Amino acid sequence: MTENLKNNLLIRAAFSQPTERPPVWMMRQAGRFMKEYWDIKNRYSFLEMCKTPEIAADVTMLPVDLLGVDAAILFSDILVTGEAMGGQLSFEQGVGPRFANPIRSYADAEALRTNVLDKLQYVGDAIRVIQQRLQGMIPLIGFAGAPFTVLSYLVEGGSSKDFKRTKLLLHNEPELAHIILQKIADVTVDYLNMQIAAGIDALQLFDSWALALSWDDYEIFSHRYNAYIFSKLQRNGVPVISFCKGSSVFAPLMATAGPDVISVDWNADLRQVKDNLPGGIAVQGNLDPFVLYADKKVIKEKILHLFERMRGQDGFIFNLGHGIMPDIPFDNVKYAIEVVREFSY
Structure with missing residues (x-):
């Protein structure tokens, strides 16, 4: 797959191969x-x-087209699996995702x-359309929500500041939590x-x-189900990136998945994170x-300070520690990407 890409920097870095720049x-x-x-x-709803x-x-x-990034990422949402499984999903302006039928019982x-x-076939259809447009220019990244994160939305009924319902489920009814997590994991493997x-x-x-969770x-x-998913993927030369808020804490465990x-x-x-990981595992981040x-x-x-810290390291993809906020100036994002593209080791 890599050999068909005009720009395969991301794939090489993901497999810890040398790159001329991140x-x-x-x-x-x-x-x-x-x-x-906008x-x-x-003109359309988010789900449309x-x-x-x-x-x-x-x-x-x-x-x-507008930023000159080294990879495209599929436009979708981590909660489409939850919707496909039966969650009544909507997105409200200023509120975020909502499930109208949160999980409260074994019957649910x-x-x-x-x-x-x-x-979920519309996602496969979108991938094919995007690849026709990309014409092998850069890689296309697909994704899914991890089981714990999808569970938290299904149980809370939406976003949460404290994950109280989710944690009560894990502590009081762990068997029920595992039933839900395994179902999400199986769907995620297929997806x-x-x-x-x-x-x-x-x-x-x-x-x-x-990051809402303790180590144990x-x-x-979380980790158990992520590892299950990774073990079932038919990778065929497709590198797999694991992201979580809290990876600064959980990275050693994440590596074993x-x-x-x-x-x-x-x-x-x-x-420091890279030095403490097993050889051959790349890092992405972490501005x-x-x-x-x-x-x-x-x-x-x-x-440039981050690049100096990572000098001499194969297996480094530049990214943010989390997503771009809606009110960050477009010109600043474009400038940041230009700084990276102009850099060379």
Whole structure:
């Protein structure tokens, strides 16, 4: 797959091969900080955008055309698996995702469907449209939400500040939690293998809310299922990136799940994390997204400082420690990518 790409920097870095400079892409790079995104969003609902392959392709291509990134990431959402399983999903402006039928009982968990690939076929269709447009220019990253993170939305009914219901479930009814997590994991395996078959070049598993967990709970209710997913993927040369908020803490455990890359939040020294990982595991990250609000001089200094820390290291993909915020100036994001592209070891 790699040999067909005109720019395969990301794939080489993901497999810890030498690169002339770090590849760059940014989480949420096809998003609300772009006027062009809103030109589309103001005409369609968020789920319409995800479920219409041509529109998903339009949004996916925005940062490719406007920013010059080294990888595209599929425009979709981590919660489409939860919806396919039976969650009544909606997105409310200023509120975020909502499930109208949160899981509260064994009966609710039993009702979750697992044979749902037909309901996610629009994602495979979008991948094929995007790859036609990319013409092998850069890799396309596919993704899914990790089981614990998807569970937290299904149990809470939406976003949460304290994950109280989720933690009560883990502590008081762990058997029920495991039933739900296993179902999500099985769906996620099918979903990611479908994305590989449809033609994506790399995968990322987003465990956005893992930081809510203690070390032991992370191991039991998150790591175990992520490892299960990675073990079942028909990778075929497709590198796998593992992301969670909390990777600065959980990285040693994350490495044992079998990813090719660990995406690191901004709380850690990236070189230190890399030095403490087994050989052959790449790192991605880990600029604090808030740096992109700063003056361009500061943006450049922070990026070059990170690059100096990582000098001499194979297996480094430049990214943010989390996603781009909606009100970060577009010009600052573009400038940051230019700084990376102009760098050479």
